[in-house]
Amino acid sequence: MEKQTETESITIHDVAEVAGVSISTVSRVVNDLGRVAPETKRKVESVIRRLNFHPNSRAQALSRKRTDTIGLIVPDFEGQYFAMLMEGAHQEAQSHGVHIMVVKAKGAEEKIEAVSRLCSQGRTDGVILMLSDLYSDVLDGIGPMTKPLVVLDQDVYSWRLDNILLDNRLAAFEATRHFMDVHNVDDVFFLGGSETNVDTTARAMGFSDAVKKMGIDAAQRQFFCRVYSYDEGYRLTEKDILPLIEQGKRYGVVAANDDIACGVIDSLMDAGIYVPGQVGVIGFDDSSIASQRRLKISTMKIPTKEIGRMAVRMILDRLANKAKEPAKIVLKAELIVRQSCGCGLKKN
Amino acid sequence: MEKQTETESITIHDVAEVAGVSISTVSRVVNDLGRVAPETKRKVESVIRRLNFHPNSRAQALSRKRTDTIGLIVPDFEGQYFAMLMEGAHQEAQSHGVHIMVVKAKGAEEKIEAVSRLCSQGRTDGVILMLSDLYSDVLDGIGPMTKPLVVLDQDVYSWRLDNILLDNRLAAFEATRHFMDVHNVDDVFFLGGSETNVDTTARAMGFSDAVKKMGIDAAQRQFFCRVYSYDEGYRLTEKDILPLIEQGKRYGVVAANDDIACGVIDSLMDAGIYVPGQVGVIGFDDSSIASQRRLKISTMKIPTKEIGRMAVRMILDRLANKAKEPAKIVLKAELIVRQSCGCGLKKN
DNA sequence: TCTTTTTATAAAAACGTTTTCACATTAAAA
DNA sequence: TTTTAATGTGAAAACGTTTTTATAAAAAGA
Numbered sequence: 001m002e003k004q005t006e007t008e009s010i011t012i013h014d015v016a017e018v019a020g021v022s023i024s025t026v027s028r029v030v031n032d033l034g035r036v037a038p039e040t041k042r043k044v045e046s047v048i049r050r051l052n053f054h055p056n057s058r059a060q061a062l063s064r065k066r067t068d069t070i071g072l073i074v075p076d077f078e079g080q081y082f083a084m085l086m087e088g089a090h091q092e093a094q095s096h097g098v099h100i101m102v103v104k105a106k107g108a109e110e111k112i113e114a115v116s117r118l119c120s121q122g123r124t125d126g127v128i129l130m131l132s133d134l135y136s137d138v139l140d141g142i143g144p145m146t147k148p149l150v151v152l153d154q155d156v157y158s159w160r161l162d163n164i165l166l167d168n169r170l171a172a173f174e175a176t177r178h179f180m181d182v183h184n185v186d187d188v189f190f191l192g193g194s195e196t197n198v199d200t201t202a203r204a205m206g207f208s209d210a211v212k213k214m215g216i217d218a219a220q221r222q223f224f225c226r227v228y229s230y231d232e233g234y235r236l237t238e239k240d241i242l243p244l245i246e247q248g249k250r251y252g253v254v255a256a257n258d259d260i261a262c263g264v265i266d267s268l269m270d271a272g273i274y275v276p277g278q279v280g281v282i283g284f285d286d287s288s289i290a291s292q293r294r295l296k297i298s299t300m301k302i303p304t305k306e307i308g309r310m311a312v313r314m315i316l317d318r319l320a321n322k323a324k325e326p327a328k329i330v331l332k333a334e335l336i337v338r339q340s341c342g343c344g345l346k347k348n
Numbered sequence: 349m350e351k352q353t354e355t356e357s358i359t360i361h362d363v364a365e366v367a368g369v370s371i372s373t374v375s376r377v378v379n380d381l382g383r384v385a386p387e388t389k390r391k392v393e394s395v396i397r398r399l400n401f402h403p404n405s406r407a408q409a410l411s412r413k414r415t416d417t418i419g420l421i422v423p424d425f426e427g428q429y430f431a432m433l434m435e436g437a438h439q440e441a442q443s444h445g446v447h448i449m450v451v452k453a454k455g456a457e458e459k460i461e462a463v464s465r466l467c468s469q470g471r472t473d474g475v476i477l478m479l480s481d482l483y484s485d486v487l488d489g490i491g492p493m494t495k496p497l498v499v500l501d502q503d504v505y506s507w508r509l510d511n512i513l514l515d516n517r518l519a520a521f522e523a524t525r526h527f528m529d530v531h532n533v534d535d536v537f538f539l540g541g542s543e544t545n546v547d548t549t550a551r552a553m554g555f556s557d558a559v560k561k562m563g564i565d566a567a568q569r570q571f572f573c574r575v576y577s578y579d580e581g582y583r584l585t586e587k588d589i590l591p592l593i594e595q596g597k598r599y600g601v602v603a604a605n606d607d608i609a610c611g612v613i614d615s616l617m618d619a620g621i622y623v624p625g626q627v628g629v630i631g632f633d634d635s636s637i638a639s640q641r642r643l644k645i646s647t648m649k650i651p652t653k654e655i656g657r658m659a660v661r662m663i664l665d666r667l668a669n670k671a672k673e674p675a676k677i678v679l680k681a682e683l684i685v686r687q688s689c690g691c692g693l694k695k696n
Numbered sequence: 697t698c699t700t701t702t703t704a705t706a707a708a709a710a711c712g713t714t715t716t717c718a719c720a721t722t723a724a725a726a
Numbered sequence: 727t728t729t730t731a732a733t734g735t736g737a738a739a740a741c742g743t744t745t746t747t748a749t750a751a752a753a754a755g756a
Contacts, residue, residue, distance in 0.1 A: 009468075009494065011742055022706045027744060037704060057469040058409040059742035062711050067406060069449070077431040077438070079636075086425045090452050099471065101417070101449050104438050120357075121405040122712095123417075123447065146357065230640040259640060266642045288427075289637055292578040292607060294614045359712055370736045375714060385734060407712035410741050470742095 010053045019047040030055055069099045070315055071118035071127040075106055079228075079259070080287035081304055085152075088308025089128065096316055098125075112141035119147045126315035128152060128308075133196050148318040150311050154198045155328075162314050163328040164307055168199050171300045171333035172206030172254060175282045178335060179252025180214060183280055183342045186249040188214075189241050190222040191233060191264060192256040200224065200256050203284070207254055225260060233263025242271055251279045252341070258283035258290045261297055265340060280342035282335075296338035303331050358401045367395040378403055417447045418663055419466035419475040423454055427576075427607070428635035429652055433500075436656025437476065444664055446473075460489035467495045474663035476500060476656075481544050496666040498659050502546045503676075510662050511676040512655055516547050519648045519681035520554030520602060523630045526683060527600025528562060531628055531690050534597040536562075537589050538570040539581060539612060540604040548572065548604050551632070555602055573608060581611025590619055599627045600689070606631035606638045609645055613688060628690035630683075644686035651679050 012030075016023040021044060028036050029044040036044075047053075061067045072089055074082055086102070093100050101124055105114040111129065118124045126148035131138060139159050142149070150162040157163055172190070179185045190207040192200035208218035223240045225232035233255060241264070245251060255261035261283030268275050275281065275295065283290055286301035310329060318324060337343045360378075364371040369392060376384045377392040384392075395401075409415045420437055422430055434450070441448050449472055453462040459477065466472045474496035479486060487507050490497070498510040505511055520538070527533045538555040540548035556566035571588045573580035581603060589612070593599060603609035609631030616623050623629065623643065631638060634649035658677060666672060685691045 009470075013742075023743085024707080024745085025705065028705090031744080035704065040704080054464065054468040056410075056742050057471045058406065058413075058415060059711090060744080061406040062404075062410045062713085063742080063744040065406075065711070077434045079431070082431060083425040083427070086450065087452075090425070090450070094452075099449055099451070099465075101447055102434070102438070103447070104435075104442075116402065117447075120402040122357075122402075123405045230636075259636070262640050269642060288578075288607070289640060292610050292637060293641060294617060361712080371713085372715080372736060372738095373734085376735090379714080383734065388734080404712050407741090408714075410743085411712080411714045413741070 009056075010051045011056065012053070015044065015047050015051060015053050018051065019044045066125050066319075067123065068097060069101050069124045070312055071101050071103060071114075071124040072130075073103050073105050073111060073114045073118070073127060074130045075132055076104060079257075080285065080289075084304035085130075085308040088305035088310075089312045090308075091305075092309040092312040092316075096312075098312070098316070100312075108135045108138045108141065111135065111138045115142050115149070119145065119149070125319055126150075128311040128315065131156070132198055133194075134198060134201075148315045150314045152307060152311060157326070157328045160326045162318065162326050164311055164314070165328065165330045166199075166302055166307070167330050167332050168202035169206035169209065171284070171302075172203035173210045174206075174333075174335055175254045175284075175300055176207050176210035176252070178282065178337075178341060179254075179280060180210065183250065183252060185252045185280070187216070187244075188221060188252040188254065189244070190218075190254045190256075191236060191241070191260055192222065192224045193228040193260070194226055195224045197228075203254075203256055225256075228257045228259055230259045230263040230266075233260035234267040235263075237264045237267035238271070242267070242273075245273060245279065249278075253279060253281045255281060255283050258285045258287045258297060258299055261299070261340070262289060262293065265293075265295065265297075276340050276342040277345060281340045283340070284333075286336050290336075291338070295340055298338045298341035298343065299336050300333040301336045302333050307331065357404075358399045360401070360403065363392065363395050363399060363401050366399065367392045414473045414667075415471065416445060417449050417472045418660055419449050419451060419462075419472040420478075421451050421453050421459060421462045421466070421475060422478045423480055424452060427605075428633065428637075432652035433478075433656040436653035436658075437660045438656075439653075440657040440660040440664075444660075446660070446664070448660075456483045456486045456489065459483065459486045463490050463497070467493065467497070473667055474498075476659040476663065479504070480546055481542075482546060482549075496663045498662045500655060500659060505674070505676045508674045510666065510674050512659055512662070513676065513678045514547075514650055514655070515678050515680050516550035517554035517557065519632070519650075520551035521558045522554075522681075522683055523602045523632075523648055524555050524558035524600070526630065526685075526689060527602075527628060528558065531598065531600060533600045533628070535564070535592075536569060536600040536602065537592070538566075538602045538604075539584060539589070539608055540570065540572045541576040541608070542574055543572045545576075551602070551604055573604075576605045576607055578607045578611040578614075581608035582615040583611075585612045585615035586619070590615070590621075593621060593627065597626075601627060601629045603629060603631050606633045606635045606645060606647055609647070609688070610637060610641065613641075613643065613645075624688050624690040625693060629688045631688070632681075634684050638684075639686070643688055646686045646689035646691065647684050648681040649684045650681050655679065 012023045012026050015026045029041050103114045105111040118127050128150050130152040131154040152164050176188055179188050192204050204222055211218045223236050253264050255264050261281050264281050265275050268279055283297050283299040286299045290297040290299045360371045360374050364374045377389050451462045453459040466475050476498050478500040479502040500512050527536050540552050552570055559566045571584050601612050603612050609629050612629050613623050616627055631645050631647040634647045638645040638647045
């Protein structure tokens with residue numbers, strides 16, 4: 001059959017020819033579908049080994065109508081958060097023989113475009129979309145999905161989509177209550193990230209919830225950084241919180257992430273305030289920085305790796321069972337008590 | 349042509365039928381190959397829009413013999429390093445309409461397996477392989493490559509492979525010289541990561557180079573952590589460096605990354621030593637932690653993002669021009685002078 | 697012994713594109 | 727005019743699998 005064998009690599013046809021069987025038989029052997037005589041099987045397997053045949057996954061993808069790839073769309077690669085999410089997602093994917101395709105998409109436009117490239121064009125079997133900003137237009141833009149989509153961070157239950165969330169409100173509530181209940185502070189502050197960020201807004205609400213019980217006005221005690229960063233945390237503390245600190249009173253600051261918390265702490269320290277003695281600080285995320293400072297940072301640990309793992313599993317589940325109702329999973333953060341909140345200080 | 353149109357999505361055939369042309373014409377329109385009458389083109393385009401047709405990338409991949417995807421194999425997702433590499437790679441890829449598939453592979457076995465899955469099975473058009481440990485068997489295991497492979501971190505020029513490296517030896521030399529030349533220290537130490545790590549070994553050599561000029565023995569002044577971590581840095585400083593510090597003398601410590609540098613600093617401070625006054629510290633990487641501490645860390649900045657970007661470009665270049673000679677690119681680190689080395693202190 | 701069932705295999709039809717060829721037209725060159 | 731070249735289009739052949747259908751041979755049931 002004078003085929004031009006000078007192509008890039010060995011195909012199932014080559015194997016079939018050498019083994020003297022049909023390609024269907026080779027396929028059956030490769031995919032272990034049975035219905036093939038033991039001796040034939042042995043022969044084909046030996047030829048496969050000898051020719052070093054690897055089934056072409058592009059052809060498999062076309063024929064099987066799936067790619068064994070899951071898309072992961074994130075707003076950016078910064079910080080520990082992405083690494084942890086990736087770790088969990090990859091781990092779960094790997095154990096199911098599935099690959100991960102990562103795309104960074106910032107604005108609504110980009111996100112819609114990314115979902116289209118990954119899903120509509122069939123590059124992946126499903127997509128994990130991290131939506132940390134309030135983009136209802138993203139979901140409108142995406143339209144009805146034909147493939148599994150799980151949304152992270154933002155509550156999209158009303159869209160009837162699979163959803164994994166963190167109970168940010170409860171987490172911030174607990175952090176704030178920790179200051180009020182165990183440290184008996186006179187006042188508390190909240191320093192969030194961007195006000196369009198759903199995590200920050202939920203955390204601000206949790207802060208309010210807690211503060212109401214003290215009978216004080218939450219609005220005057222919460223401030224927002226433009227971005228989740230050390231520098232912003234430092235700056236805003238200097239500008240907004242410092243002027244409110246009075247001698248002889250004790251305070252607690254709930255920061256929306258650990259980077260901001262570091263900024264808060266350094267800003268206070270540079271101003272000569274005793275941290276955590278006079279002002280305690282609790283961060284969010286339990287990123288590596290939280291335990292890599294002299295003053296170990298107390299923080300609300302988010303099970304990010306677990307979120308990544310669950311997201312992949314959800315996609316795989318839905319792939320296996322299309323008809324399932326959309327699920328909404330809400331995870332809880334955990335307070336990791338270290339030094340910056342004031343715990344571990346000798347009682348005065 | 350009673351096709352079963354209850355399939356998952358619109359194909360080129362549907363478009364052709366509705367527009368009343370052949371699929372070749374639709375393909376020509378979609379790929380903008382010309383040779384199609386203006387009116388026909390307009391008609392087809394309108395049908396495409398109306399039916400919301402997206403070419404199936406799996407079929408394109410099979411037909412075009414490429415996936416427009418590049419594989420990225422890294423040892424882990426920890427730290428800033430991965431995020432930066434990803435950032436650069438993604439940025440360059442995005443601008444060429446190419447996607448990134450990320451795989452984590454730790455041991456030699458896993459790496460070989462990953463290259464096979466990504467390349468031999470045709471899931472990607474080329475692979476970026478980060479080889480930070482001494483695995484000559486990985487390259488043997490991979491065997492001759494039919495697709496572009498660029499190796500990061502480890503010098504594999506003798507294998508005739510594309511290669512992007514950092515001049516770690518020079519970088520460590522410069523860091524060490526900084527202590528000797530501008531801070532006039534009495535002695536210097538090197539605190540590396542794992543001894544099997546190629547970065548660490550190269551940096552240890554650079555340290556030796558510098559130290560030889562002082563006429564002292566490098567071997568007694570270099571120590572190695574099992575992993576690049578804060579805790580190890582802390583522990584080894586306490587155990588190995590602290591006992592060597594004498595009152596009245598000035599020292600410099602070159603740490604193999606910023607995490608270790610933090611551990612060194614905190615360990616010294618906890619022991620009551622004045623940093624950077626008596627002992628200065630320089631880290632590696634310029635990770636975010638370096639500028640998010642009260643004592644800003646001086647560090648050798650590695651152009652990681654640039655490495656990611658160049659790696660993708662190299663793959664793309666080779667894809668465009670197969671015959672090219674393998675290239676070896678060596679990048680330089682840059683000393684970012686902040687506080688921990690002792691600069692910025694008032695002269696005494 | 698003659699069905700019927702099972703088993704092993706091959707042939708052929710998808711999967712949804714791109715691409716090569718062939719074949720008309722039409723325009724340009726002579 | 728007549729030849730040559732360019733243009734617009736469709737048919738058909740890849741691309742390398744999986745999957746369905748068909749068929750022959752062997753085994754089982756009657």
